[in-house]
Every structure is written in structure tokens, then in C-alpha cells.
Amino acid sequence: MxxxxxxxxxxxxxxxxxxxxxxxxxxxxxxxxxxxxxxxxxxxxxxxxxxxxxxxxxxxxxxxxxxxxxxxxxxxxxxxxxxxxxxxxxxxxxxxxxxxxxxxxxxxxxxxxxxxxxxxxxxxxxxxxxxQVIFEEKEITKADGLQYTVYTPFKNKWLEKYKSMAPVQEYDTESHFSNFHKNSFAFPTLEQIGFEESPIKVKPHNLKFISNYQDIRDFPALDKTSYLSPHLRFGTVSVRKLVNWAFHKNDVFLSELIWREFFMQILFSFPKVVTQNFKSAYDGIEWRNNEEDFKRWCSGTTGYPMVDAGMRQLNETGYMHNRVRMVVASFLIKHLMIQWQWGEAYFAEKLLDYDMSANVGNWQWAAGTGCDAAPYFRVFNPEIQQKKFDEKGIYIRKWIKEFDLGYGKPMVEHAMARDRAIATYKAGILK
Structure with missing residues (x-):
């Protein structure tokens, strides 16, 4: 037969x-x-x-x-x-x-x-x-055909190319549904594939706050982010529809979508970044990599409320606000002198929106080891970040229930940690 x-x-x-x-x-x-x-x-x-x-x-x-x-x-x-x-x-x-x-x-x-x-x-x-992208692989390159490793010129070229074809074509699949194979395959339960329900759920995406995205995106207590990232990661939304819409709505939001493509092209062109520093000059830094310090960071018990609230939000929900991600990443790397790879691996385990290119790219950005990264001497002060972006402590109290009972002492003093980080980087960067 x-x-x-x-x-x-x-x-x-x-x-x-x-x-x-x-x-x-x-x-x-x-x-x-x-x-x-x-x-x-x-x-x-x-x-x-x-x-x-x-x-x-x-x-x-x-x-x-x-x-x-x-x-x-x-x-x-x-x-x-x-x-x-x-x-x-x-x-x-x-x-x-x-x-x-x-x-x-x-x-x-x-x-x-x-x-x-x-x-x-x-x-x-x-x-x-x-x-999953508007432009892939070698579509956005410098005049010599090489990959951009700085975001702003990449973004400018991306926008120039997009505008020349905007809106990008969307595809009407529904009009061709008659060509699906007629069948009735049994759909497996979660248990049949060896898994079980998690108490953590992916939230529906919400675009109603995008019009003033630039004014509200840094304040975690507002909880007015789009929750789009897991949907982009797994493709439950079309990036073409999203970009065609965002192009007319908000430039800052659109630039975040372009960052996503920038990091994807970096990963494609430089696959070593998954485990190694993009800038090999940083390979000589002597990290402390203290396992007990790392455990305290993971569990949200560092004594710095902004850091601890972020880590507890991540552990309980699989989400973390973007501003807080920068604070907790900087703290792990600069205050505790723990390699970015440790934090990247923990985020990979916990984040609902884990996307290798963005996770690696952003951790290397925080460490100063990546392309177009923050300078190594930029060390976020968690207390100043808290005052700027959660002045009334609303976000912190949501995730640290014991906050008002007299919160613990910071595990490391900021000024000392900052000086130590800068000195260690200076001594370790290969000339």
C-alpha cells in the first residue's frame, strides 16, 4: 500500500x-x-x-x-x-x-x-x-558588508530600510485553510508529554499603554508594561503586525523591538557570545564568584530592597520589570563580582520570556563585556535607583512582605563595592 x-x-x-x-x-x-x-x-x-x-x-x-x-x-x-x-x-x-x-x-x-x-x-x-524578525542575518550591514556592533547606526539603517517598504507585507493564511490535511490526530495532555501545570502563567499581552510608553516604562509599581516578550519569544504574535502598528504609535517602543533584532543578528554573527565575552579584552578580569553570595542574590535576600524585590518577582512570577533587570544584573556583576554567565543562566531558568539573544546581549551589556555595552565604570546604586523609580516603595512592598518590619542590612556596602569593581576591571582588562 x-x-x-x-x-x-x-x-x-x-x-x-x-x-x-x-x-x-x-x-x-x-x-x-x-x-x-x-x-x-x-x-x-x-x-x-x-x-x-x-x-x-x-x-x-x-x-x-x-x-x-x-x-x-x-x-x-x-x-x-x-x-x-x-x-x-x-x-x-x-x-x-x-x-x-x-x-x-x-x-x-x-x-x-x-x-x-x-x-x-x-x-x-x-x-x-x-x-520572527523584520530583517535577518545579513540584511542590515555596514557599507563594507560587516555586521553592526553598535546599536544606533544599526537602528538608523534598520529604520531607513523599513521606511522604504513600510508597511511590511502581512500574510493572509486563512484564505488557504482548505489545503490543511483532513485528519483527527489525538492532542496530548500536558501530563502525556511528561509535564505538569505550573502555578506561574504567561499573561496576555496588553498594548493600551504604548502611547506614553516612554513616560511610564521605568516605573515598576505602575505595572504598565506590554507583557509582549513571551508572546514574541514563542511567536503567538506576529512581529510584522506589531512593527507595522508600533511604527505609527511610539518611537521608543519601536526602538525596543529593533534592539531585539540587533541582539539576534549579533548572536547569529558571533555565536561565541552565548558563553564568552564579546570583548575578549575583558577575559582577564578576576571574578569573586562566591557561591553563598550568588544564593543570596537568587533568593532576593541581599538587603537591597530594589534588588530583592526584583528577584522575588522573578522567582514567583517568571517576570521582572525591565528597569529592575538592569539593577539586579549590575548588582550581581559589579557589587558581588560574579560573572555575568551565572546571572544569565539563572534568568534562562526562570524567565518566561527567555530568549537567548536578548538575555545574553543584555547581561553582557550590564557587564560591559558586550557590543555597545555600558562602560565598566558605570555601577548602578540600588538605593538611588529605588528613590528614582519606586520612591514610595510600592513595588518593593508588593514583593517584600516584611519590608516595614525593619529590613535586613545590605550584604555589601555600595561605595566599597563600586570601588572594588572599578579597580578589578581596571586591573583585569587586557591591553
């Missing part, structure tokens, strides 16, 4: 049906399209069983599956090593074409290369598309 001829659209960081370019192109295929998602054991095996991000992915897939069921189709969800899953699918179906949207992280590039080579042995044609 001959195997059924199909095309496959492979969901990854694009968990939506609307304005999904790879899916739009797949639905033009002359073969019916099986939509596929793979829970990759290579990623899942290192995660706690109640990881909130896995729960969010599962919820997002469930919504997609419900939409597909309304048109007589469904989502094929598999779990295992990606390579093994694809080998199995190729035995079950005659897969003529595979469509997917690109991912620019080192593991993803390695994985996709291996899968494309496997598919080629079966004469399966693969098509990949740019979907």
Missing part, C-alpha cells in the same frame, strides 16, 4: 495560524499540509517538570488545534529527539515538502541543518522563511 503524499508545516517559534509566512507558503503546496509540532527532548530533558514555558507552549498549541478542528483538521504533536521523530514520520508518510520558519540560535541552526540533510536523502524538498 503506497504511503500518503503530504507536505508538512513544522511549527517552532511561531505558534499562531495568522500572518505566519512559512505556513502561508506551505498552504500553497499542491499536497495537503500536515501541521506539526515536536516537543524536543534535547530541550525538555533539562527543564523542571512544572516549567511554565512548556505549559504556555502546550496552551498555545491547544488553541491552534481547536482552530484547526473547526475546519476538519488537527495538529500533529510529537515528543522525542527531533531527528528520531522525523525519521519516524518519513516512514509513515511520503513527505514531499517541508516548510518552516527560521530560528537563529546555535542549537536550532545545528538541528535544522541535520533535519534538512535527512530530508534530502528522501528527496524531500525543504523551504525555510524569515518570520
Amino acid at each position: 503506497s504511503k500518503q503524499e503530504i507536505s508538512v508545516f513544522w511549527f517552532r517559534r511561531d505558534l499562531r495560524l495568522e500572518d505566519n509566512i512559512g505556513l502561508f507558503q506551505a498552504l500553497q503546496s499542491k499536497y495537503s499540509v500536515v501541521p506539526l509540532f515536536i516537543f524536543d527532548d534535547s530541550i525538555l530533558d533539562s527543564l523542571p517538570k512544572n516549567d511554565a514555558r512548556v505549559g504556555f507552549i502546550h496552551d498555545s498549541l491547544s488553541k491552534i488545534n481547536t482552530q484547526l478542528q473547526e475546519i476538519g483538521s488537527s495538529l500533529l504533536v510529537k515528543k522525542g529527539k527531533t531527528f528520531d521523530v522525523w525519521q519516524s514520520l518519513l516512514q509513515e508518510y511520503d513527505v514531499k515538502e517541508v516548510f518552516f520558519n527560521k530560528d537563529y540560535e546555535p542549537y536550532a541552526i545545528q538541528r535544522d541543518t541535520a533535519i534538512c540533510e535527512l530530508l534530502e536523502t528522501k528527496k524531500t524538498i525543504t523551504y525555510s522563511f524569515k518570520d
Whole structure:
């Protein structure tokens, strides 16, 4: 009996049906399209069983599956090593074409290369598309073709290129839904993929505060951020729709979206930044890397209210306000003299919006070791940051219940820590 001829659209960081370019192109295929998602054991095996991000992915897939069921189709969800899953699918179906949207992280590039080579042995044609960014890889470069490593000229070139084509094209996938494969695959429960519900949830995104974003974004007690970042990370929103909208709404908000693409291009062009300093001159710094100090930072018991409130918010909710992220990162690196890689790894474990390029980029920014980073002698004073951005202590009291009972003594004195950090950097920077 001959195997059924199909095309496959492979969901990854694009968990939506609307304005999904790879899916739009797949639905033009002359073969019916099986939509596929793979829970990759290579990623899942290192995660706690109640990881909130896995729960969010599962919820997002469930919504997609419900939409597909309304048109007589469904989502094929598999779990295992990606390579093994694809080998199995190729035995079950005659897969003529595979469509997917690109991912620019080192593991993803390695994985996709291996899968494309496997598919080629079966004469399966693969098509990949740019979907999670407006401009990718080598699209925004200096006149000599090299990657920008300073944000402002990158942003200017980005805006120039965007304006020449604005608005960027959005893709009407819905008009082609009839080409989905008619099927009724069983949708697995969270427990069936080896996970359980987390008390931590991803919040819906909210764009109603964007018009005065620049005036309110630094004040954590207001809680008027967009909560977009996990949705951008997992592609439950279209970056094309978002940028086309933001372009007319708020320049500062748009610039944050451009920072995201800047860090993605840096990661793609300089993959060493995942674990190593972008600026190798900083490789000679002698870090203290005290494990007990690190534990106090992680648990939010440093004695600095702004730092502790941020860490407790992160531990309890998977979120941390952006201004507070800068304060806690600076404190770990400059006050405690602990390598940025320690903090980056902790954020990677806890953040609902963990995105490798942004996380690595921002931690290296705080450490002074990255491209276009803060100078090494800039050391945030947590007490001044608190007075400027949470003067009445509303944010702090929300996360530190015992604050008014006489809060603990700071674990390190600011002036001493600042002087120590600057001296250590000076001595360690390689000439």
C-alpha cells in the first residue's frame, strides 16, 4: 500500500495560524499540509517538570488545534529527539515538502541543518522563511558588508530600510485553510508529554499603554508594561503586525523591538557570545564568584530592597520589570563580582520570556563585556535607583512582605563595592 503524499508545516517559534509566512507558503503546496509540532527532548530533558514555558507552549498549541478542528483538521504533536521523530514520520508518510520558519540560535541552526540533510536523502524538498524578525542575518550591514556592533547606526539603517517598504507585507493564511490535511490526530495532555501545570502563567499581552510608553516604562509599581516578550519569544504574535502598528504609535517602543533584532543578528554573527565575552579584552578580569553570595542574590535576600524585590518577582512570577533587570544584573556583576554567565543562566531558568539573544546581549551589556555595552565604570546604586523609580516603595512592598518590619542590612556596602569593581576591571582588562 503506497504511503500518503503530504507536505508538512513544522511549527517552532511561531505558534499562531495568522500572518505566519512559512505556513502561508506551505498552504500553497499542491499536497495537503500536515501541521506539526515536536516537543524536543534535547530541550525538555533539562527543564523542571512544572516549567511554565512548556505549559504556555502546550496552551498555545491547544488553541491552534481547536482552530484547526473547526475546519476538519488537527495538529500533529510529537515528543522525542527531533531527528528520531522525523525519521519516524518519513516512514509513515511520503513527505514531499517541508516548510518552516527560521530560528537563529546555535542549537536550532545545528538541528535544522541535520533535519534538512535527512530530508534530502528522501528527496524531500525543504523551504525555510524569515518570520520572527523584520530583517535577518545579513540584511542590515555596514557599507563594507560587516555586521553592526553598535546599536544606533544599526537602528538608523534598520529604520531607513523599513521606511522604504513600510508597511511590511502581512500574510493572509486563512484564505488557504482548505489545503490543511483532513485528519483527527489525538492532542496530548500536558501530563502525556511528561509535564505538569505550573502555578506561574504567561499573561496576555496588553498594548493600551504604548502611547506614553516612554513616560511610564521605568516605573515598576505602575505595572504598565506590554507583557509582549513571551508572546514574541514563542511567536503567538506576529512581529510584522506589531512593527507595522508600533511604527505609527511610539518611537521608543519601536526602538525596543529593533534592539531585539540587533541582539539576534549579533548572536547569529558571533555565536561565541552565548558563553564568552564579546570583548575578549575583558577575559582577564578576576571574578569573586562566591557561591553563598550568588544564593543570596537568587533568593532576593541581599538587603537591597530594589534588588530583592526584583528577584522575588522573578522567582514567583517568571517576570521582572525591565528597569529592575538592569539593577539586579549590575548588582550581581559589579557589587558581588560574579560573572555575568551565572546571572544569565539563572534568568534562562526562570524567565518566561527567555530568549537567548536578548538575555545574553543584555547581561553582557550590564557587564560591559558586550557590543555597545555600558562602560565598566558605570555601577548602578540600588538605593538611588529605588528613590528614582519606586520612591514610595510600592513595588518593593508588593514583593517584600516584611519590608516595614525593619529590613535586613545590605550584604555589601555600595561605595566599597563600586570601588572594588572599578579597580578589578581596571586591573583585569587586557591591553
